[in-house]
Amino acid sequence: MTALIKLRIVQEVGRLVRVRSWRNHGWITCLQFFILALASTAAALGDEAVYQVLIIDGQNNHRWQETTPLIKATLETTGRFHVDVATTPPQGGDMSTFAPDFSKYDVVVSNYNGDSWSETTKAAFVDFVRGGGGFVSVHAADNAFPDWPEYNEMIGLGGWGGRNEKFGPYVRYRDGKFVKDTSPGRGGSHGKRHPFLIICRDVEHPITRGIPTSFFQAEDELYAQLRGPAANMDVLATAYSDPQTGGTGEHEPILMTIHYGQGRVFHTTLGHDTTAMRGAAFQITLQRGTEWAASGKVTQPAVTSAQLSDKEPIMHDPQELKFPQSNDAVDFGAIPDINAGDWVALFDGESLSGWVQRNGTAKYAVAEGTIRGVTEKGSPNSFLCTERDYSDFELTFEVKVDDELNSGCQIRSKSLPEYNNGRVHGPQVEIEASPGEAGYIYGEATGRGWLSPHQRPTKVMKNGQWNRFVIRAVGPRIQTWINGQKIEDLFDPTSYQEGFIGLQVHGVGNRGPFEVRWRDIRVREIK
Numbered sequence: 001m002t003a004l005i006k007l008r009i010v011q012e013v014g015r016l017v018r019v020r021s022w023r024n025h026g027w028i029t030c031l032q033f034f035i036l037a038l039a040s041t042a043a044a045l046g047d048e049a050v051y052q053v054l055i056i057d058g059q060n061n062h063r064w065q066e067t068t069p070l071i072k073a074t075l076e077t078t079g080r081f082h083v084d085v086a087t088t089p090p091q092g093g094d095m096s097t098f099a100p101d102f103s104k105y106d107v108v109v110s111n112y113n114g115d116s117w118s119e120t121t122k123a124a125f126v127d128f129v130r131g132g133g134g135f136v137s138v139h140a141a142d143n144a145f146p147d148w149p150e151y152n153e154m155i156g157l158g159g160w161g162g163r164n165e166k167f168g169p170y171v172r173y174r175d176g177k178f179v180k181d182t183s184p185g186r187g188g189s190h191g192k193r194h195p196f197l198i199i200c201r202d203v204e205h206p207i208t209r210g211i212p213t214s215f216f217q218a219e220d221e222l223y224a225q226l227r228g229p230a231a232n233m234d235v236l237a238t239a240y241s242d243p244q245t246g247g248t249g250e251h252e253p254i255l256m257t258i259h260y261g262q263g264r265v266f267h268t269t270l271g272h273d274t275t276a277m278r279g280a281a282f283q284i285t286l287q288r289g290t291e292w293a294a295s296g297k298v299t300q301p302a303v304t305s306a307q308l309s310d311k312e313p314i315m316h317d318p319q320e321l322k323f324p325q326s327n328d329a330v331d332f333g334a335i336p337d338i339n340a341g342d343w344v345a346l347f348d349g350e351s352l353s354g355w356v357q358r359n360g361t362a363k364y365a366v367a368e369g370t371i372r373g374v375t376e377k378g379s380p381n382s383f384l385c386t387e388r389d390y391s392d393f394e395l396t397f398e399v400k401v402d403d404e405l406n407s408g409c410q411i412r413s414k415s416l417p418e419y420n421n422g423r424v425h426g427p428q429v430e431i432e433a434s435p436g437e438a439g440y441i442y443g444e445a446t447g448r449g450w451l452s453p454h455q456r457p458t459k460v461m462k463n464g465q466w467n468r469f470v471i472r473a474v475g476p477r478i479q480t481w482i483n484g485q486k487i488e489d490l491f492d493p494t495s496y497q498e499g500f501i502g503l504q505v506h507g508v509g510n511r512g513p514f515e516v517r518w519r520d521i522r523v524r525e526i527k
């Protein structure tokens, strides 16, 4: 067993201890520790691991005293990070005293641009990242250490500090692909601060999969003309540096990942000041990028166009971004246990008591212990709705739908005289045959279209058979599973968080008749 592997196991066990105490699961035996430590930690713990983060600050040509607390809050509001801060001596100070124990951390986040670290600390940092540690470079951290070759390799691209063509190429997005431009010139520039549109160029990376493909950042510096080795680098997103604001006329790399040894680096050029860091684009990409750097995956919920808009910058104080975390009542990392004892049936198998039809003329009736919905020619969408409202809950049912028919389950929906003549509207969990978009969330009659940012078709629905749906809606978080497979985990603070549950029979024009059946409909309210 190499020292490196031993080190990682020690780190994994340490992380297990921390995570397990956080989740209050009590003690487990040393043998179990060892077995678990040998398994993938994250897999052993489900989706809800807590990663240890070290932010480095202390010198910067930016106001690190103001921005470090925002970086810390942005990470901590996800519930996925425990954040420490290591502050170096001031400029000109004795840097030999700056020697953090990187091995205690899963990921180091740099908000630092200043004096060189000691050779010992530099070597320890290189060992940490090369050996599998995570690193996140925020804004002017990519100005730092021009004379440290390993650092330039880690960040991929850097700016200022005398960087020029000797440091590597510019990376340009031209004619739909990235090219390396070795023409001579300075490294690093930016025009006037302004809000700008970020466009994802790699939408399959864990950091960008699950967020809109383009979105505005708040007023910030749009870094341009960065240069560096650019080895093992993937540019996730670019922004157009407009000559009208003093830019280059190029699509400049904004978000990047770099593989360095066994380590993962997330490089964001965003975050000049507290205004920029109040931009949801900065926050959400930092949250996701830091988790990826720490673990190689992103388990955070998908993000809608309401949180990351391509029309205007969305701004938040980081604390407002908080979404519900696991607690005594809910473990978001696990599918709800439909065999627990505290579920309440919404359908008695014999009558439609407790239900009312809204909109449309499709026929709903009890048949063989199921609720059967049958299409009616020319009818708009029809809904069989619970008479009462539900806010935070888990919901399960089985459904069998004709291949030709689209259906869905409304949650937290409303029918209001003042809104489109009582049109049923709100989040809908899609129901349709495979291959299809079943399980993703649609904003029925809200004008918002899909609330899920992507709807990659799956084959999880068993056509012509009963399919088990499980839905959890708590605060702004909506999760769905079909036949035990997780489909969606959505952060959506825009939708209603209370309303009825409704069973949809979609309009079919002159086709049909088609039918959909539901049975074993149960809810477990979360107080």
Ligand code: ZN
Binding pocket: 062, 139, 140, 221, 271, 272, 273
């Ligand atoms: Zn700046």
